[in-house]
Amino acid sequence: MKVKVCIINIGNELLLGQTVNTNLSWIGKQLAELGLPVSRSITIQDEPDAIKSTLAEEWKTNDIVFVTGGLGPTDDDLTKACIAEFFGKNLEFREEVWQSVQFLFNRRNLKTPDVNRSQAMVPQDFEALLNKVGTAPGLYYKENGKSLFALPGVPVEMKHLYTDYIKDILAESYTPEPVFIRVLHTWNITESALAEKLKGLKPPQDMQLAWLPQTGRVDLRIYGTNESSVTDFMGRIYKIAQDVVWGVDDEKPQDVLQRLMIERNLTLSVAESCTGGLVQELITGIPGSSKYFAGGIIAYSNGIKTDLLNVKQETLDQFGAVSIETAREMAFGIRQKTNSTISISTTGIAGPDGGTPEKPVGTVCFAISDEKQTISRILVFNGDRKSIRWKAAEYVILLLIEHVRRKV
Amino acid sequence: MKVKVCIINIGNELLLGQTVNTNLSWIGKQLAELGLPVSRSITIQDEPDAIKSTLAEEWKTNDIVFVTGGLGPTDDDLTKACIAEFFGKNLEFREEVWQSVQFLFNRRNLKTPDVNRSQAMVPQDFEALLNKVGTAPGLYYKENGKSLFALPGVPVEMKHLYTDYIKDILAESYTPEPVFIRVLHTWNITESALAEKLKGLKPPQDMQLAWLPQTGRVDLRIYGTNESSVTDFMGRIYKIAQDVVWGVDDEKPQDVLQRLMIERNLTLSVAESCTGGLVQELITGIPGSSKYFAGGIIAYSNGIKTDLLNVKQETLDQFGAVSIETAREMAFGIRQKTNSTISISTTGIAGPDGGTPEKPVGTVCFAISDEKQTISRILVFNGDRKSIRWKAAEYVILLLIEHVRRKV
Numbered sequence: 001m002k003v004k005v006c007i008i009n010i011g012n013e014l015l016l017g018q019t020v021n022t023n024l025s026w027i028g029k030q031l032a033e034l035g036l037p038v039s040r041s042i043t044i045q046d047e048p049d050a051i052k053s054t055l056a057e058e059w060k061t062n063d064i065v066f067v068t069g070g071l072g073p074t075d076d077d078l079t080k081a082c083i084a085e086f087f088g089k090n091l092e093f094r095e096e097v098w099q100s101v102q103f104l105f106n107r108r109n110l111k112t113p114d115v116n117r118s119q120a121m122v123p124q125d126f127e128a129l130l131n132k133v134g135t136a137p138g139l140y141y142k143e144n145g146k147s148l149f150a151l152p153g154v155p156v157e158m159k160h161l162y163t164d165y166i167k168d169i170l171a172e173s174y175t176p177e178p179v180f181i182r183v184l185h186t187w188n189i190t191e192s193a194l195a196e197k198l199k200g201l202k203p204p205q206d207m208q209l210a211w212l213p214q215t216g217r218v219d220l221r222i223y224g225t226n227e228s229s230v231t232d233f234m235g236r237i238y239k240i241a242q243d244v245v246w247g248v249d250d251e252k253p254q255d256v257l258q259r260l261m262i263e264r265n266l267t268l269s270v271a272e273s274c275t276g277g278l279v280q281e282l283i284t285g286i287p288g289s290s291k292y293f294a295g296g297i298i299a300y301s302n303g304i305k306t307d308l309l310n311v312k313q314e315t316l317d318q319f320g321a322v323s324i325e326t327a328r329e330m331a332f333g334i335r336q337k338t339n340s341t342i343s344i345s346t347t348g349i350a351g352p353d354g355g356t357p358e359k360p361v362g363t364v365c366f367a368i369s370d371e372k373q374t375i376s377r378i379l380v381f382n383g384d385r386k387s388i389r390w391k392a393a394e395y396v397i398l399l400l401i402e403h404v405r406r407k408v
Numbered sequence: 409m410k411v412k413v414c415i416i417n418i419g420n421e422l423l424l425g426q427t428v429n430t431n432l433s434w435i436g437k438q439l440a441e442l443g444l445p446v447s448r449s450i451t452i453q454d455e456p457d458a459i460k461s462t463l464a465e466e467w468k469t470n471d472i473v474f475v476t477g478g479l480g481p482t483d484d485d486l487t488k489a490c491i492a493e494f495f496g497k498n499l500e501f502r503e504e505v506w507q508s509v510q511f512l513f514n515r516r517n518l519k520t521p522d523v524n525r526s527q528a529m530v531p532q533d534f535e536a537l538l539n540k541v542g543t544a545p546g547l548y549y550k551e552n553g554k555s556l557f558a559l560p561g562v563p564v565e566m567k568h569l570y571t572d573y574i575k576d577i578l579a580e581s582y583t584p585e586p587v588f589i590r591v592l593h594t595w596n597i598t599e600s601a602l603a604e605k606l607k608g609l610k611p612p613q614d615m616q617l618a619w620l621p622q623t624g625r626v627d628l629r630i631y632g633t634n635e636s637s638v639t640d641f642m643g644r645i646y647k648i649a650q651d652v653v654w655g656v657d658d659e660k661p662q663d664v665l666q667r668l669m670i671e672r673n674l675t676l677s678v679a680e681s682c683t684g685g686l687v688q689e690l691i692t693g694i695p696g697s698s699k700y701f702a703g704g705i706i707a708y709s710n711g712i713k714t715d716l717l718n719v720k721q722e723t724l725d726q727f728g729a730v731s732i733e734t735a736r737e738m739a740f741g742i743r744q745k746t747n748s749t750i751s752i753s754t755t756g757i758a759g760p761d762g763g764t765p766e767k768p769v770g771t772v773c774f775a776i777s778d779e780k781q782t783i784s785r786i787l788v789f790n791g792d793r794k795s796i797r798w799k800a801a802e803y804v805i806l807l808l809i810e811h812v813r814r815k816v
């Protein structure tokens with residue numbers, strides 16, 4: 001029988017858009033890895049009626065219910081009282097919780113404010129999970145094989161209580177199905193063209209294949225209960241789609257690039273116009289990138305293109321700053337200036353202004369230059385300024401990966 | 409009567425923790441600003457039963473229901489069929505949607521794959537909201553004063569459809585309570601020091617003051633139903649805290665910088681080491697930045713610092729690449745190379761490796777150079793590589809804003 005898991009997140013700030021709910025994705029990932037994937041999640045306001053009615057509904061239909069948020073010591077923290085009322089339990093004072101709260105203040109040479117005494121009140125028959133990084137204890141209740149966990153909304157406290165208590169409780173109380181998740185990352189193909197390519201390939205019954213469109217590319221997620229059949233199925237997809245697969249699992253394009261460049265003892269420089277530093281920001285975001293990345297130039301104005309990258313004025317006059325010809329000279333120029341073995345360049349129109357009928361907003365030119373050749377591309381991306389820049393930056397990194405792989 | 413709004417997010421990836429649900433916070437923020445705050449939100453799996461039962465439940469109890477996700481052309485996209493079935497509508501082919509899908513492919517010189525014909529199928533009596541950046545149209549249905557909107561899960565498409573169609577539909581169909589939100593952005597002060605500064609200043613009864621710690625700085629959000637009292641209260645805060653306020657409302661540091669630089673007819677160049685392009689990426693993310701931003705150099709290796717920025721080898725030998733002295737020469741060098749009126753530089757240790765007892769991970773040096781002077785700073789930021797780089801990039805932009813304001 002499949003264990004049903006629900007997460008209830010309480011907090012106006014989540015619904016007003018002031019805070020992104022990273023607690024759901026964090027708990028969701030942990031539970032999926034444990035073999036207890038979340039069935040559904042509900043976000044509600046800090047209001048007693050909403051808390052109690054949602055709790056009633058979800059406790060009826062699920063085996064495990066998580067509640068996060070509203071456990072602080074101030075007036076707008078209502079969760080604990082609502083839970084006690086729903087289960088018909090009185091709140092009782094727990095000395096060990098009070099000791100644990102005082103310890104946190106003593107450690108910082110502070111007197112414990114009286115308002116924190118409320119943190120030591122725990123519903124009868126509930127276990128208090130002592131919080132080592134904050135004042136609100138976690139709460140755990142078990143009844144007829146069902147479990148309720150209430151956790152503070154502050155991510156660092158929630159993660160501590162899950163990791164140090166709840167994970168073990170769940171592993172002992174339930175016999176989760178093992179779960180295996182693999183991801184294939186593709187590029188240079190639309191979701192529909194990839195679907196066309198993989199037509200006829202259906203996942204076996206105990207496995208799910210999910211299509212996850214990212215900005216400008218598609219990921220395929222395989223989810224199943226048997227490790228070797230998940231890997232087999234991934235292999236079957238890879239065989240058909242290998243020309244558009246650039247990486248697996250948690251890899252980002254810049255991770256794959258870094259591994260390849262260091263393996264092959266290559267160094268890189270970058271000349272960017274429309275991407276304005278994003279390509280180099282992605283590259284240098286990875287620790288150890290200085291092992292292959294030398295540096296580069298953001299040539300936003302034409303003056304910098306000519307003065308620092310040696311792009312010819314006549315090239316700019318004849319073909320324009322957004323042209324294959326300018327991209328090629330930019331890539332060649334930065335490689336010469338920095339003595340790197342390979343270089344890449346971007347120049348384009350990120351918008352919202354600057355488009356023309358021949359070169360609409362989203363037009364971006366790319367070049368790769370090495371000691372043997374210069375190759376170039378021109379593409380038109382859809383979207384707003386931010387997504388055009390993002391797609392262009394990822395595209396040039398993926399193009400470079402393909403180029404380096406071909407070099408062998 | 410209060411309008412009740414529910415958001416249903418569909419997608420296993422949200423529950424498995426592979427994707428953080430940024431759609432909820434984005435829509436939540438838009439709707440709060442419109443005066444239609446979200447009452448509750450539910451995240452469910454891509455399963456017909458879950459989709460239909462959740463829809464049934466929420467359509468009964470809410471006035472406005474948003475559904476996101478599951479509108480793509482592949483087999484795991486089930487939302488449209490479930491919605492049609494729930495409302496008892498047949499799917500019908502819409503020529504204008506098909507034209508719009510084909511336009512997206514034609515623009516990229518691609519043949520439209522057949523599988524996309526399904527995107528042109530729309531439930532009877534539903535309005536199709538034509539999607540200019542992706543193949544899935546938005547869907548809009550109205551019945552007895554209730555509204556249903558179904559949107560693709562890809563953020564850029566969802567945002568486009570909300571902004572270009574749904575916002576107006578909602579403003580015409582409902583009379584939201586007016587809501588006024590103002591934000592003051594501060595920097596160079598901790599949350600507790602700011603709290604101390606503002607001690608005794610309580611918001612009036614009909615207003616909320618929220619403290620929103622950002623990475624490296626704090627925002628204050630004022631939320632109320634009366635425009636002039638919200639603005640009055642903001643003015644009272646500003647009076648006390650003006651020395652640490654750099655902007656208001658939706659402004660980002662780079663927006664404020666761009667306005668100031670253009671007003672004062674100044675041009676900027678940037679030399680980055682540890683921030684690796686992030687400063688220039690933030691600056692060029694704003695449309696119109698080419699009016700003042702010339703370009704810059706990412707000097708990741710020491711060779712680039714000496715060869716392209718004219719940093720002296722003896723400066724690197726004596727003080728190290730991460731030093732006030734190197735930062736000053738970098739700023740001076742990029743200003744000379746680009747003939748800009750002002751320049752900034754960053755050099756530091758983003759980690760996780762490279763720290764020493766004298767210069768721990770998080771140490772970053774900054775300089776600003778103009779025709780009159782070069783000023784510099786050294787700071788140590790907490791956090792991981794990503795947050796150190798982020799804090800450093802925002803810091804140098806805010807430091808430049810302060811410098812330009814003082815120049816007057």
